[in-house]
Amino acid sequence: MTDTNKIVQLKDIDVTFDVDGKKIEAVKDISLDVNKGDVFGIIGYSGAGKSTLVRVINLLQRPTAGSVVVNGQDMLKLSSKELRQARKNIGMIFQHFNLMNSLTVYGNIDFPLRDSKLSKKERKEKVEHLLDLVGLTDRANNYPSQLSGGQKQRVGIARALANDPEILISDEATSALDPKTTTEILDLLGKLNEELGITVVIITHEMDAIKQVCNRVAVMENGQLIEEGSLLTIFGHPKEKLTKDFVDTSTQIKSALEEIESSGIVHDLSGRLIELQFTGDVTNEPIVVGLYKKFNVSASILFSNMERLQGTTVGIMLLALSGDDDKVAEAVKYLNDLKINVREINLSGSESAK
Ligand SMILES: Nc1ncnc2c1ncn2[C@@H]1O[C@H](COP(=O)(O)OP(=O)(O)OP(=O)(O)O)[C@@H](O)[C@H]1O
Ligand SMILES: [Mg+2]
Structure with a gap:
């Protein structure tokens, strides 16, 4: 059941929402493995179920059916305390950054460390190291309102890395950014993957983003995973019409x-x-x-x-x-x-x- 190379194993996942007595099948019978060291792209149009699927990885969304194994741990069997611990291993960044506007850049990055066991000094060193990693050392005392979108996302990334996660999930993290800034943020994710060995899962609706950094790709449509493969296979030999549409738009x-x-x-x-x-x-x-x-x-x-x-x-x-x-x-x-x-x-x- 546990394959050490597979850091995320989703099996037969269903997520059904009940909205006013009407069933919405957001994720239908999806099985998906992410390998350690992957930059794994999930592409699909709005409403395909991408966010719902990745939220299952850290159980922000509990599946209606299926199993979720992360780092060999069956997530559905954890106590709430164990789950809180397991979630620290999975960082997340979002389209709208979700920063705290009343805290400085430093404060935002320090926030996830509020109940860590680090000493004051270690904690300060950690935040300074993260600031350096994302290139924001000179912005430590700014507030989010004083930053550009790209800089805000860098804060989001640094904050997501505060607990040294092995997995970083990016849910449309570049959708609100211009093309140049998008490239810079994707480069940064690629660097974190290469230099720190972090496994990255990227959700996007743009093949260009996938092309830039991903080694594997999954395509979602109407809650289903319709095609999956290496970047080269998906790009060079797309099988499904939707996959080909994404590729054709980018070429x-x-x-x-x-x-x-x-x-x-x-x-x-x-x-x-x-x-x-x-x-x-x-x-x-x-x-x-x-x-x-x-x-x-x-x-x-x-x-x-x-x-x-x-x-x-x-x-x-x-x-x-x-x-x-x-x-x-x-x-x-x-x-x-x-x-x-x-x-x-x-x-x-x-x-x-x-
Ligand atoms: N908490 C919820 N309650 C009810 N329905 C939901 C909930 N979350 C998602 N859905 C529905 O599930 C489906 C998939 O939504 P999801 O947000 O996962 O799609 P997505 O691929 O991330 O789309 P987008 O690209 O717009 O972010 C949609 O029909 C959505 O309305
Ligand atoms: Mg989404």
Whole structure:
């Protein structure tokens, strides 16, 4: 039952709310493991059940059914005193920071230590160390109202780390921030993961945030976990439509397709439009030249997006192919054999897998 590499084990979790006699199934039969050292992303639209699910990890939300094991401890069997202790191992940060406005930055970070066994001196050193860790040493005496959103979230992070948690849960912690500040906060979470070995669980509705720091991803829809995998698998080979939607938004292929459609360029080329998706070494192949040399099929690149994710290239490309029908079919097979995902795109809006 206890696997030491698995720091969070959720099994068959249901959460049902009763609102005015009406049942709301916020989480339906979700099983999910987070490994020690993961930066685990949970993505889904509003109302998917993300917050409810992560609140089950520290039992801020008790599940209607299922089991919750954190660090080998069955959370549902703990006494309230043991639970209070176990919760210290799980820090949380939120979209609206939840800082105490009447306390200074220092006071906010010190607050979770109010009943710790540290001496006065140790406690002061701890707060100063946390201030330094999040880059706010010179803001110690400011009040939250004197800080920018990014700085407030840094206070939130320092406060969440006060009890040396092994797990940090971020519930839309960057949703109220601008893109640059979002990147900085995500970088900070990545640094905490790398340097302190903290396992991070990030909830978001943006694939870009996931791409920046996560190594594993779960996709939620209507209370269910519909897809889960490594960042590269989810990004390079999404299976479910919703997953693909999230990926497509972040690669901007959607807007590219809309532009191509309205420009009429594919009709001018009298060709077939295909989408290629690939990960890793295949990108060293001279694909476009190969299609021409081997099959006499000419390929125009209409859109391409390549990114480095965890040291691996992940690419997506739209090609307009023209040539003899049977040669084009051979060319598509050749691409498939190179482990490139090929999808034919029919510009009337429907798409078909090849
Ligand atoms: N305490 C509660 N009482 C009743 N219904 C709730 C409660 N908490 C959540 N819900 C419902 O459960 C569903 C999932 O909500 P949840 O907040 O987990 O979604 P979410 O994915 O975090 O959404 P968002 O991205 O907007 O934060 C929603 O239909 C919500 O209204
Ligand atoms: Mg939420």
